[in-house]
Amino acid sequence: MTFETATFHAMGTEIELLAAPSLLADVVENVQAGFEAVEARLSRFRPDSELSRLNAAAGRLFPASPLLLQVLGEALAAADESGGLFDPVLLRAVEAAGYRESIERVRGTLQVQTLVRERASYRNVTIEDGAVLLPEGSGIDLGGFAKGWMVDRAAAHMTGCQSWVINAGGDLLARGSGPDGDGWVVGIEDPFAQGHDLAVLRLTDAALATSTTMRRRWTTQAGPAHHLIDPRTQRPSESDLVSVSVVAPTVARAEVLAKTLLLRGNDDALAYAESSSLSALLIDEQGLATVTRGMERYLVV
Amino acid sequence: MANRRNRYNEARLYMAGGSVGLLLIIWSVLAMKDSVPGTAADASTPQPTAAASSGSIKAPQATTKPRAIAAPAPIARPQTRSSGS
DSSP states (O other): OOOEEEEEEETTEEEEEEEESOOOHHHHHHHHHHHHHHHHHHOTTOTTSHHHHHHHTTTSEEEOOHHHHHHHHHHHHHHHHTTTSSOSOOHHHHHHTTOOSOHHHHHHSOBOOOOOSSOOOGGGOEEETTEEEOOTTOOOOOHHHHHHHHHHHHGGGOTTOSEEEEEETTEEEEESSOTTSSOEEEEEEOTTSTTOEEEEEEESSEEEEEEESSSSEEEETTEEEESOEETTTTEEOOOSEEEEEEEESSHHHHHHHHHHHHHHOHHHHHHHHHHTTOEEEEEETTOOEEEOHHHHTTBOO | OHHHHHHHHHHHHHHHHHHHHHHHHHHHHHHHHHHSOOSSSOTTSOOOOOBOTTSOBOOOOOSSOOOOOOOOOOOOOOSEEEOOO
């Protein structure tokens, strides 16, 4: 059986829709409108976004929209569940590492790394009566989490499609059994060889996210840097893992797990993933890939 | 006279026996030749059955049942990719 695809750009990445046997035009329009609405409200790169206004109001109570309250509330809950390894209150640390503008601009020029003046954590954020209070000097970056959250929500717009995939820059949700009835065939890109797959999975009714330190990179006066900040050091992670992929029921959960496993480092990540029955593929800085027992059932090659 | 007749009969017996022996030798040689495998036109070797007018040669007909060989599993071609963020 065949399938149709459509792509558009939103939230700083390429969004790809696949549907079998056909993709309806109004579905694409609705999904795109949903991504654009979330980006307009939650992008830290837009000075007029609600998130930018919240960050500018740190230290003061900020009345927030239901969308911001929803996404921020889920992000704080995920941070708590991760024991703080995932933390959306790391904006100042990301900026201090040199990631102050969109990645296209950051890559093009030498960035200056600075020190983080005050450490902030998700534990210091208060949500009360529809308003948010951030610690003074802190800021929130919902980037990857908001993107995954939106993929999960976009499922509601896929009505009329029998089987489909929404792929937002590698974080994807697969529904149904794919064009051939045995699952959607998804490649996991080799972090050391762009355009080549290190593994291929078959996914049916599952989400997949990959977190890597090899894509969003730039150069600073102190050397190369990347966007994955370790909350424990407030600096770009020095983990011996360079890429982690996780299969989970939702994209938001897969995204958080992929990020926190990477921060743990190879040995700890593998032990934690196995003890928690996670489906993960870990790639270390030598290019060695390890899969957990839970991931084996998805592997094609 | 009787002695000469005996010699004559003896000679006939020798001739008859020699003929039978010769026939046996010829039969043995022919039998041995049939039992040696041929090289140029061995019946067990498949031969092109005909040449078509276009000049192509038909595939030889198999004389034994082909052994079943499991085809390698096709490598699935990814329909999309997780490149990491």
